Amino acid sequence: MKQKTLALLTLGIIFGGIFLTMIVGAWTTENTKTPARYTTGSAEGEYNPEDIRGSYTLGEVSTLFDIPTEVLIKAFNLPLDTNPDTFKTKDLESLYSIVAEDIEVGNESVQVFVALYNDLPMVLTDTYLPTQAVELLLSLDRSWSQETIDYLNAHSVIVTISEDSESDKDSALATNESKEPDAESTETNNTTNNSTSTTTSTAQEATTAPKTEPKTEVTTETTTEHKEPLIKGTTTFQQLLDAGIEKAQI
Template identity: 45%
Template sequence: MKLKSNVLAISVLVILFGGILLSSGLGWWQTESSKEAATFTEGEFAGMPNPADIRGSYTFGDVQANFGVPAEVLAQAFQVETSDPAAFPVKELEAQYEDSAVEIGTASVRLFVALYTGLPYDLTVETSYLPDSAVQLLQTRELTAEQNDYLASHTVTLDTLAAPEAAVETAPVVEEEESDTFIRGKTTFAEVLSWGVTREQIEAVLGLPMPAENLTVIKDFVLASGLDFESVKTELQAVVDAR
């Protein structure tokens, strides 16, 4: 049996929009990404939100909703001056601390939230720094000896942030061979290419073409493209380390 074209077209529309309406009614249809953090799947913290899943697209309000850390506390910790802390995007910290010799951004928020709430967090997965204002707030929490030792070498004072050259002196000592190929806030595409990483590998991490000028600073390009520098840096560093 052949269906007339107009009948077929109407049938397709009914099936398509009917499916959307049904999915929406059942809560399956979403038009925007979820801001609900992934949860731990095993152990004593099973079912609780995982700080490692905090993304740059989150606002302080999203972090509060997921982890119970007040947006005002986050603003105080990271010295964010705004009339609406809940609306402040986590990824904006990278721009606020762009003159710092060490990265303070999404990874810093993950670390702070984990230590503030007592939720598990692997300190070896990514290098995270906190401003001293955040560490002062954490002094009221119960921290392990390992966590205190980590903070002792990963705290940046406000004076240090104002003078990046001083930050180099106070930052943890890094082995020479690692520091030569470690992506920092001022690293350029040319430097990464010189380490043996190809344009194709870099563009696979970025998800978009590299700029024509190889001397472009990676962080500047990533932020201008609306990407999360902490995430890009972590993925690109893995490519560098694996070459």
């Protein structure tokens, strides 16, 4: 076989194959926006939030997991005029400044929030949630286990829209015409966040649990407290002063 024949064979099989699969409708380069379902356990048959992709919009997450878009917008401290049909979960990563190295709020945060909000089993690792999401979850009429509460408190971060992303905000957030100031987000954005801590938690996937009990069990294996504490909703001014932050900074 000559090189020319080999080249033609290569091009023919690759592009011929692509063409044929396009004709039969099998060729897709984007996901079908249908997450995988749980195959075992009490949630068998339900959509698995771990399969939420970064390309999912808030609107799609809302539809698939039956969570109002307003809840998602509030939980992730987004402006009220955020368009849920265009804002993708991965946009969170570029929208928010990273509060510390290796800590970010993004698609995985949405996965965890959806799992906890809908009481679905999920292995919790080191995923961080905005303080608004944590407060929202803890305010639900749910008897959270102490381990889950500890996990949430340890993985709560104050998120602010980064200056870099401010310029891109219009493209990232396809907004509506009205621009009402968001009191809560304004308050949060004005909060100084100079510090954080990292907490390594490993959760065991729950298999069965009563309806009133959250299905997610959390087992904290190790907790490493760094010198710089995480500022949470429950953090007192005295704790901030103790951490070395001056009154003027506060």
